[in-house]
Amino acid sequence: xxxxAFESSAVSASVALTEDDRLxxxxxxxxxxxxxxxxLPMVESLLQNCGVSLxxxxxxxxxxxxxxxxxxxxxxxxxxxxxxxxxxxxxxxxTLAAMACGARALGGRLCCVMDARAGQVYNALFAVQxxxxxxxxxxxxxxxxxxxxxxxxxxxxxxxxxADLCYNMLxxxxxxxxxxxxxxxxxxxxxxxxxxxPLLAAGQACAPQQLDAFYLRRPQAERERLKQxxxxxx
Numbered sequence: 001x002x003x004x005a006f007e008s009s010a011v012s013a014s015v016a017l018t019e020d021d022r023l024x025x026x027x028x029x030x031x032x033x034x035x036x037x038x039x040l041p042m043v044e045s046l047l048q049n050c051g052v053s054l055x056x057x058x059x060x061x062x063x064x065x066x067x068x069x070x071x072x073x074x075x076x077x078x079x080x081x082x083x084x085x086x087x088x089x090x091x092x093x094x095t096l097a098a099m100a101c102g103a104r105a106l107g108g109r110l111c112c113v114m115d116a117r118a119g120q121v122y123n124a125l126f127a128v129q130x131x132x133x134x135x136x137x138x139x140x141x142x143x144x145x146x147x148x149x150x151x152x153x154x155x156x157x158x159x160x161x162x163a164d165l166c167y168n169m170l171x172x173x174x175x176x177x178x179x180x181x182x183x184x185x186x187x188x189x190x191x192x193x194x195x196x197x198p199l200l201a202a203g204q205a206c207a208p209q210q211l212d213a214f215y216l217r218r219p220q221a222e223r224e225r226l227k228q229x230x231x232x233x234x
């Protein structure tokens with residue numbers, strides 16, 4: 001199964017083309033430019049250089065959250081537009097699960113983290129068994145203090161763009177934490193494709209119109225609006 005996969009839920013952006021579990025090509029950028037400027041040109045260049053058209057792709061996959069609200073929306077909207085135009089199925093996968101798939105070569109236990117602001121991280125814990133990341137918990141927004149209490153002295157590789165933050169804040173309390181090497185730390189299109197492959201094989205693809213973002217938390221502007229409304233009605 002040939003998958004075109006997109007990752008734009010974090011600071012970096014990536015696109016990958018895979019054939020089953022084999023990586024054919026991948027593009028990755030962590031240059032600070034907005035994903036609205038980088039994502040489509042990356043796709044066009046990757047497909048052109050591979051000599052593959054969108055018609056020859058079986059499905060499109062995207063990291064649909066949690067993560068940056070803007071980045072998640074850009075990724076989901078890009079995939080929906082391309083899938084609609086090409087009449088292709090698509091699937092959204094957890095950004096945290098995609099991180100774990102991209103870093104599974106590390107083995108052991110993986111603590112996938114993204115900075116969620118306000119003293120919290122988006123987080124999920126995984127244990128790699130026979131080369132496959134197995135969930136130890138669901139995706140969540142958790143306070144760093146609560147995460148430290150849960151992890152204790154267990155050995156975990158920190159994966160994700162929140163790895164440095166988490167390590168610097170928790171290393172005194174959690175001696176088993178170790179940041180993953182840079183080449184395996186950031187989310188990638190290949191990780192998205194690897195997370196999507198078993199779901200697609202199980203028939204869990206959807207029509208583009210059904211693809212949606214998964215935020216875990218409400219956007220800041222909406223939280224402020226609800227806070228104001230509650231204050232007015234309290």
